[in-house]
Amino acid sequence: MNWKEELNKKAVGVQDKSALLGPDVDMKQFKGQALTKQAFQLPSDVADRAKTVGINPDEESRSGTFFQLDHSVILACRKKEIEGVEVMGTPQVVEQYDWLKDYYWKAVAVDTDKYTAEAETHQHPGGYFIRTKPGVRLTLPVQACLFIGTQGLLQAVHNIIIAEENSELHIITGCTTHPQVKNGMHIGISEFYIKKGATVTFTMIHGWAEDVEVRPRTGVIIEEGGTFISNYICFKPVKSLQMYPTSYLVGENSRVRYHTLIYGMGNSLLDVGSRAVLSARGARAEMTSRIIGKNSARIIARGHLVGEFPETKAHLDCRGLLLSSTAQIHSVPELEAKTQGCDLSHEAAVGKIEEAQLCYLMSRGLNEDEATALIVRGFLDPEVPGLPQHLKQEVRKTIELTSEKVM
Amino acid sequence: MSLLAIENLSVEVEGKKVLNGFNLTIEKGEVHVLMGPNGSGKSSLIMTILGYPGYKVCAGAITFDGRELNSMSINERVKLGISIAFQTPPEIRGVKLRDIIRISGGKSLWNPQIEPEEEFATPLLKKVGLEPTQFRDRDIGVGFSGGERKRSELAQIFASNPKIMILDEPDSGVDIDSLKTIGIDLGEYIKGHDCACLIVTHYRHILPYLNPTLAHVMCGGKIVKSGSPMEIFTKIEEKGYCEYLELCPPGIKEEIEKGLVINNTEF
Ligand SMILES: Nc1ncnc2c1ncn2[C@@H]1O[C@H](COP(=O)(O)OP(=O)(O)O)[C@@H](O)[C@H]1O
Ligand SMILES: [Mg+2]
Numbered sequence: 144m145n146w147k148e149e150l151n152k153k154a155v156g157v158q159d160k161s162a163l164l165g166p167d168v169d170m171k172q173f174k175g176q177a178l179t180k181q182a183f184q185l186p187s188d189v190a191d192r193a194k195t196v197g198i199n200p201d202e203e204s205r206s207g208t209f210f211q212l213d214h215s216v217i218l219a220c221r222k223k224e225i226e227g228v229e230v231m232g233t234p235q236v237v238e239q240y241d242w243l244k245d246y247y248w249k250a251v252a253v254d255t256d257k258y259t260a261e262a263e264t265h266q267h268p269g270g271y272f273i274r275t276k277p278g279v280r281l282t283l284p285v286q287a288c289l290f291i292g293t294q295g296l297l298q299a300v301h302n303i304i305i306a307e308e309n310s311e312l313h314i315i316t317g318c319t320t321h322p323q324v325k326n327g328m329h330i331g332i333s334e335f336y337i338k339k340g341a342t343v344t345f346t347m348i349h350g351w352a353e354d355v356e357v358r359p360r361t362g363v364i365i366e367e368g369g370t371f372i373s374n375y376i377c378f379k380p381v382k383s384l385q386m387y388p389t390s391y392l393v394g395e396n397s398r399v400r401y402h403t404l405i406y407g408m409g410n411s412l413l414d415v416g417s418r419a420v421l422s423a424r425g426a427r428a429e430m431t432s433r434i435i436g437k438n439s440a441r442i443i444a445r446g447h448l449v450g451e452f453p454e455t456k457a458h459l460d461c462r463g464l465l466l467s468s469t470a471q472i473h474s475v476p477e478l479e480a481k482t483q484g485c486d487l488s489h490e491a492a493v494g495k496i497e498e499a500q501l502c503y504l505m506s507r508g509l510n511e512d513e514a515t516a517l518i519v520r521g522f523l524d525p526e527v528p529g530l531p532q533h534l535k536q537e538v539r540k541t542i543e544l545t546s547e548k549v550m
Numbered sequence: 551m552s553l554l555a556i557e558n559l560s561v562e563v564e565g566k567k568v569l570n571g572f573n574l575t576i577e578k579g580e581v582h583v584l585m586g587p588n589g590s591g592k593s594s595l596i597m598t599i600l601g602y603p604g605y606k607v608c609a610g611a612i613t614f615d616g617r618e619l620n621s622m623s624i625n626e627r628v629k630l631g632i633s634i635a636f637q638t639p640p641e642i643r644g645v646k647l648r649d650i651i652r653i654s655g656g657k658s659l660w661n662p663q664i665e666p667e668e669e670f671a672t673p674l675l676k677k678v679g680l681e682p683t684q685f686r687d688r689d690i691g692v693g694f695s696g697g698e699r700k701r702s703e704l705a706q707i708f709a710s711n712p713k714i715m716i717l718d719e720p721d722s723g724v725d726i727d728s729l730k731t732i733g734i735d736l737g738e739y740i741k742g743h744d745c746a747c748l749i750v751t752h753y754r755h756i757l758p759y760l761n762p763t764l765a766h767v768m769c770g771g772k773i774v775k776s777g778s779p780m781e782i783f784t785k786i787e788e789k790g791y792c793e794y795l796e797l798c799p800p801g802i803k804e805e806i807e808k809g810l811v812i813n814n815t816e817f
Contacts, residue, residue: 497640498603499640500640500642502600502602502603502624503636503639503640503642504642504645504650504653505623505624505625505628506600506624506625506628506634506636507628507650507653507654507706507710508625508628508629508653508654508656508710509625509653510623510625511623511625517645517649517653517659518642518644518645520644520645521642521643521644521645521646521689522643522644523644524643524644
């Protein structure tokens, strides 16, 4: 049995294993088969929708592009003039590179739950592979779009990102559905390997639809002096979304930053956390979340800091704002020190908009809705520490675009 | 027709009477000074003029420029030409000082695509002595010193081009040099725009710049004495508010006397 078959067997063994968190999704209701045929050009309605999650269909100011529509990879390439980065479909890489076995399901366990199992055994595997070669520093981001174009589809992707030693990689991932797609499911496995001295920034924008189930599973391994910056944005409704990306800081002086912006609305259930396991001297983690709850949305904002080694430091900062009396925000910060010398802290505050702020803005001429919108905008400040300037502008633009209708 | 006319106003906050038969009229271009011990209802009067929630009008009426304010929302009222410098403005994270100044002036948020260099808030910040490059992009109130807070309020007032400005202790917690620049700025503005002004203050220093028409002493939610500003100030500086307490509504005197002990140590 080769390594792939072994993993597959392991996956089959946990096909009924419910996840620890989030409502259990019956995956049988979804189709494995896509309606869309292999396309070589992006249909214009697909391209337009992709723009709302940060994707530039014309590939302007990008190092490379990956585009998956349903199960078909439409684009996987780097810009001709950009050297030192590989952008491919993961299934193709599995065939091509035997060494991938050292990365495949090494940051996320294949037998985590039924969703990881589904990703491994799915009829039409997908996902992207992005790798920067040692010492290569890309300034322009690589973009990746995972798009559901068929009603009721179950899309499962497995992404592998490798930043070799001293390289720098920026990724913008946009996940969305066709405007006509109301329900479906997305399972996204993402495994990041940040080698010695490498930096990866990962901006992920989710723009799903009201009846879409979403179960990402993410693991990040950060070596000595490596930095991972995650910037997660979700401003659209979803049926339920549960994720708890975990960073393993295994190298000395490794760093991780999570910045999470969530605008929960409708009947969305969002169970979103970030976890950092600090297991080397000098490792640092910082997490900030800004959560808005509107309509009847329910949002659970988790954070888990695990200190396993002395001289480590981590901080978690979660703020939630309720815009309706039927929305709920539940903040669950966890600090776990397993040895002396871990400096772990958190602050959390959840409440409604302060009347004093609202009235103050009204006393400058805004009506109540305008004043609320301005406070909400300020609250969801896209200022991500550590993101390069041009990317900040990019993210800000996306937020403006995404938030146009909701704010 | 008076610019601002307040008649027999009685107001409750959380069941407590804070204004008690308050009367005041201000004509176009006039400058009035309002004094009174802490807790006498000066800020409450301002909040009531604005229509802040929680300030329940039990009796009386406020008219501005011939319009009855009682049923209007805060933003409708200020749009008639009322502009306030708050005693303790809130902090609002993520909302930029340049934007609140622009909003005060009826402008949209700063958009660098349309306006590469911000042109509206910048000169106003300069005018009130806040270095624009440092303060433009600051969050409202966050980390501001007492004096910076007062100046940022003034910039918003100047932006809004009001018919009346209402200043709640613009000179408290401000050093003597800043007091002078604030005074000069205000005086010039009032004169240049024929703007009326109601200023709440405990100090006389700022008054020469404003050339006030009348001063009022407030106690227990009403005006107990009106007269020439310098005369009234001189008297209060000599004897404090004690003699005005006799003029308070019954039952309130004792309560204020308790407060006065604290008040005096503050001066
Ligand atoms: N929002 C409020 N809640 C409770 N009490 C208040 C509120 N606002 C004012 N008060 C009370 O009303 C009285 C008048 O306060 P204020 O108008 O602030 O006085 P001044 O500005 O003259 O010092 C005080 O006793 C104060 O404690
Ligand atoms: Mg006051």
